[in-house]
Amino acid sequence: MDKIKISITDDHKIFREGLKTALSVCPDFEIVLESDNGEELLLNYPRVRPDIFLMDINMPKLDGISTTKQLTQAFPDARVIALSVSNQELYVSKMFDAGARGYILKDADPEEIIKAIQIVNSGEYYFADNLSVTLFKKLVNNNHPVFSLPVADAPDLNKTEISILELICKEHTTQEIGDILSLSAKTIENYRMKMLAKTKSRNTAGLVIYAIQKGYVIL
């Protein structure tokens, strides 16, 4: 029987090392590719054609969601398992939307990851059992096509708005944010107001919650 060819994409070198160690107990696994980010992966995977793509979500350059989207479009047979620190609904559903077939949390036991790889490799889907309960309920209720529904797309924020939002979450005042970004406090205020409207928030608390839920800020 052929070995299962595995690709690891994660910007944390040490986490990659840990994964390799964890997977080394399985003689039928072979790590054929390691990448620091999505860009690197997309550049190199055609050479080695991995069966399973272990994919971090939060990465510089090209994040896991976009990478998975591009990967599954170019190579529909790619079997992507998302690895994330977060069990936030948004991430999970976006990742499955993008074409992932498995989702495990990074605090999972090595055994669970091995199991997930074997299951996904056999053509099935794998969800970590410690995944968001609400999401699970949704899955049970709507059979399965939950993830291919038109995802009410986020009233996304532009780069400046995101920087400001990040600084708000770091407890900076409007004045301070202006100084940091070399913009007038009045401009920052206008951005805040625009964000309140976009995110349908009443105040700073709402903005912070939104930032965390959408993954703009990671705790």
Next chain:
Amino acid sequence: MDKIKISITDDHKIFREGLKTALSVCPDFEIVLESDNGEELLLNYPRVRPDIFLMDINMPKLDGISTTKQLTQAFPDARVIALSVSNQELYVSKMFDAGARGYILKDADPEEIIKAIQIVNSGEYYFADNLSVTLFKKLVNNNHPVFSLPVADAPDLNKTEISILELICKEHTTQEIGDILSLSAKTIENYRMKMLAKTKSRNTAGLVIYAIQKGYVIL
């Protein structure tokens, strides 16, 4: 020369494995303790007396900040190096406040972590060079005693404070919270101020972040 006794505290088993692999290249390092969370660490460290504590910040049960605080109070010679995915000023300063002597990001190269351990073990402080520039400036300006200021202890909130915190996260104003809890707006205001002090926050944003991190509010 004696080996450097190292403790690893992180809820991600795989990350711990990766760390062990990374540190195994140094013959004078010895991993004497591995813990899943702060509670476990505090229970077991007296047996082995590690020299260096590698400490994750985001952990279940007892987070890295509280753990470090308790650890350095009971054992002032403990040399804690924070490991975090975030370079948010807030975390960094809270961690140093709690008594940490080093701070590295989880995407650091193994070489950097080894360097950090050696430096901190020699009695010095270590800051990742990719850490927040603004924080670095603060450090340079005020020499160093920034972080050794009087540390307010146990930021535990009582029931009323928690209800108010929850309502703040639901975007209610002080006045509205007073109406809901049948307390005067002035009382709510006083509670807010007390919570700002307890949680070392500057404003509402900080309170919301705290609420989420401590699990008072679930997203």
Next chain:
DNA sequence: GAAAAAAAGAGGGTTTTCCCTCTATAAAAA
């Protein structure tokens, strides 16, 4: 190149939050 859209900034007023200090009362603790 003109029109439209996005980004940056300002004026001015209202509300809310922040930050003191200080009082009163009820419940625990010494």
Next chain:
DNA sequence: TTTTTATAGAGGGAAAACCCTCTTTTTTTC
């Protein structure tokens, strides 16, 4: 029983956030 602590409340001032409208500049698009 006195003292301390927790809880509830108030005054007043300063700062920040909120919320309009409106102008200018830059960038994009037709």
